[in-house]
Every structure is written in C-alpha cells, then in structure tokens.
Amino acid sequence: MIQNPEGDALVQQVKNSVRDLPGIYRFFGEGNRAGEERRIIYIGKSITLRRRMLDHLRQIKENDHHRHARMVFEIREFDFEYTETELLALLGEDRLIKIHRPAYNKRQIENLNQRYLVLTDDEYPALRMVDDASRGSWRGVFGPYLDKYYAEKLLQIASRYSSLRTCPDSTPNQKCLRFELDNCLAPCRGRVDPAAYESAVQRTIAWLALGDQSLLEVIEQTMKRHGEALEYEQAAGVKEQLDFSARFCRRQLFLHDFQSGRMTIHHQDDRSYRYHFNQGRLESCSMDTTSTSQTSGRGLTTICEELGLHLPVDNPGFLQDRGHLVYSWLCKNSSECEVS
Numbered sequence: 001m002i003q004n005p006e007g008d009a010l011v012q013q014v015k016n017s018v019r020d021l022p023g024i025y026r027f028f029g030e031g032n033r034a035g036e037e038r039r040i041i042y043i044g045k046s047i048t049l050r051r052r053m054l055d056h057l058r059q060i061k062e063n064d065h066h067r068h069a070r071m072v073f074e075i076r077e078f079d080f081e082y083t084e085t086e087l088l089a090l091l092g093e094d095r096l097i098k099i100h101r102p103a104y105n106k107r108q109i110e111n112l113n114q115r116y117l118v119l120t121d122d123e124y125p126a127l128r129m130v131d132d133a134s135r136g137s138w139r140g141v142f143g144p145y146l147d148k149y150y151a152e153k154l155l156q157i158a159s160r161y162s163s164l165r166t167c168p169d170s171t172p173n174q175k176c177l178r179f180e181l182d183n184c185l186a187p188c189r190g191r192v193d194p195a196a197y198e199s200a201v202q203r204t205i206a207w208l209a210l211g212d213q214s215l216l217e218v219i220e221q222t223m224k225r226h227g228e229a230l231e232y233e234q235a236a237g238v239k240e241q242l243d244f245s246a247r248f249c250r251r252q253l254f255l256h257d258f259q260s261g262r263m264t265i266h267h268q269d270d271r272s273y274r275y276h277f278n279q280g281r282l283e284s285c286s287m288d289t290t291s292t293s294q295t296s297g298r299g300l301t302t303i304c305e306e307l308g309l310h311l312p313v314d315n316p317g318f319l320q321d322r323g324h325l326v327y328s329w330l331c332k333n334s335s336e337c338e339v340s
Contacts, residue, residue, distance in 0.1 A: 006076060007057060014053045014078070022089045023049040023082040024096065024307075027056070027104075029074040042071055042104040045093035047086045053078065071104040083303055084287075085273055087265075090325050091282065092307035098318055114144035115151035117158070117208060124187040124197050126165045127204065129155050142208040144317070154208070154248065157241055159184075161218045162204040164197075207245075211252030216245055254330075255323040265330070266338045273300070277326075280319045282309040 206212035
C-alpha cells in the first residue's frame with residue numbers, strides 16, 4: 001500500500017512532543033487549492049494522547065480500512081492540546097468537530113442513522129418514526145435517537161402501552177389488527193372520546209420528553225398479569241421492555257435536568273474534579289486543592305475557555321448531543337461520580 005511520505009517524520013515528532021495524557025488532537029492535510037492554508041481533516045481525543053496519535057500514524061497495514069488509510073496518507077502536520085480530564089476531551093472534541101466539520105469525521109457529523117418520533121397534528125394524533133423531522137408539520141418531535149432500531153423500540157412500547165393509533169389516515173375509519181388485539185384506543189370505532197385520547201397523548205409526551213415514569217407502571221402491571229396467568233414467556237418479554245423503558249426514563253430525566261437547569265458533577269478517582277453546568281454550558285470546573293494537575297499547572301477553567309465550553313449552546317441538537325455525551329460518560333464512571 002502507498003505510505004505517507006512524511007509518515008516517519010510525523011511519528012518522530014509525536015514521540016518527541018506528545019505525552020500520554022488526556023487531550024484532543026487535530027490532523028491537517030493540504031489545502032483544497034494551491035496556496036490555501038492546510039485544512040483540518042480529522043479531530044480526535046484520547047486519555048492517552050501519544051499512544052492514540054501513534055496508532056493513527058503507524059505504517060498502514062494491508063487489512064487497514066480504506067477510509068482510514070486515505071486519511072493517514074493525507075496527514076501533513078498535527079497539533080494537540082492537553083485537557084487534564086477525559087470529560088473535557090470528550091466535550092472539546094465534540095464542539096470542535098461541529099465547528100470545523102473535518103472530512104474524516106463524517107460519522108459524527110452526518111448522523112445518517114438517526115431517527116425521530118413525531119406526533120401528528122390531528123384530532124387523534126398518531127405516533128410515527130421519521131428520518132427528517134424538519135419535513136412536515138408535527139404536534140411534537142422527540143429525538144433524535146441513535147438509530148432506527150432504538151427509535152422503533154420506543155415506538156413499539158409507546159404504541160402498545162399508551163394505545164395511540166399508528167395508522168396513516170388523519171381521520172381513521174377502518175379497524176386494523178391492533179384494534180383486534182386491543183392495543184389501540186381505536187378512535188375509528190368510536191371507542192374513545194377526544195378528551196380520553198388526549199390523556200394518552202399527554203402521557204406519551206411526558207414519557208418521551210421528560211422520562212415520566214407513569215408508563216412504567218402500566219408496563220409493570222402488564223408483566224404481573226402475564227405472570228399470574230402463568231404466561232412466563234410473555235412476562236419475560238414485557239420484563240425486557242420494562243428494563244429498557246426504565247433505562248430510557250433515567251436518561252431522559254438526566255437530559256431534561258442537564259439542559260434546563262444547573263448541575264454539578266463531582267468525579268473522584270486518583271484526582272478530584274468538579275464540573276459546574278448551567279443549561280448545558282460548562283460554567284466552570286475545578287480541581288480539589290489536594291489534587292495535582294497533570295498539565296503543568298494550567299487551570300481547568302482556562303482549558304474550558306480555550307475550548308469554548310463555557311459558551312452558551314444555542315443549537316438544540318448540539319445541546320442534546322452534549323447531554324448524551326455527559327450521560328454516557330457518567331454511566332461508565334458511575335462508581336466515581338456524584339451528581340447534584
């Protein structure tokens with residue numbers, strides 16, 4: 001395979017200048033046109049910065065992914081900055097990718113697999129899954145969710161236990177299989193009045209938007225009924241839905257609190273850090289006086305400001321992405337963190 005002509009020199013520069021600390025790195029390629037300054041082609045992060053950068057720059061192997069091999073071939077220079085902590089590296093990488101949109105960070109930029117759930121704006125709203133919520137007029141939009149499988153599972157649970165209709169007709173007048181299975185409130189058959197249907201809609205909105213747990217009670221009652229009827233296989237299936245829904249509720253409750261109010265995260269492993277968020281903005285962060293900095297005394301607040309993490313997040317999608325990043329990081333480090 002064709003090797004980067006500057007690869008050996010870049011490897012040596014990384015070995016000489018980069019330490020194995022948490023941080024963010026940027027790879028630069030040639031400008032799109034002659035005379036243009038070099039452009040960022042990839043942004044990454046790691047808790048062991050030196051090792052990760054060398055992993056990218058190592059000599060390309062025969063089984064290397066074609067896209068990665070192309071990126072390595074195009075690298076002409078790099079820069080990096082230490083962030084002291086993994087969480088700051090995660091947040092900084094996410095923000096820089098959204099600003100610069102590097103060619104080889106395509107997966108993080110495009111999110112081609114994301115899906116939304118939407119409520120139609122009808123007298124009897126239906127819950128549906130769409131890939132682009134900007135096309136259409138909806139009563140409510142929820143998401144985006146990671147992929148269609150996750151969104152489909154939410155749709156299945158919400159439809160079954162809130163009994164909202166899923167038919168495409170805005171004025172339903174034909175019964176369907178869900179009616180026969182008693183899984184729909186069936187406005188098409190006159191089984192429900194608008195006020196009662198609206199109550200089910202509000203329960204669904206509260207679950208999807210805020211992580212309200214009233215739907216969990218309905219699922220748990222269903223599981224118990226199957227158990228009492230000795231329908232153990234069905235009870236096990238409902239139990240899996242209950243566990244999935246409980247995890248979803250915890251995430252949604254966190255996202256709501258993260259995006260709408262103040263939150264402090266205290267992380268203590270071999271060092272002790274405090275992160276102070278306000279509506280998703282990292283107002284400040286600090287290290288306990290008993291801890292020693294890994295980055296030659298650079299203050300955490302200085303690092304936050306250099307990365308722009310203290311600035312308001314105006315884009316709702318970006319704010320939600322940041323909330324998901326923090327929540328996933330918290331789940332991974334739950335035994336070392338306190339949230340208040």
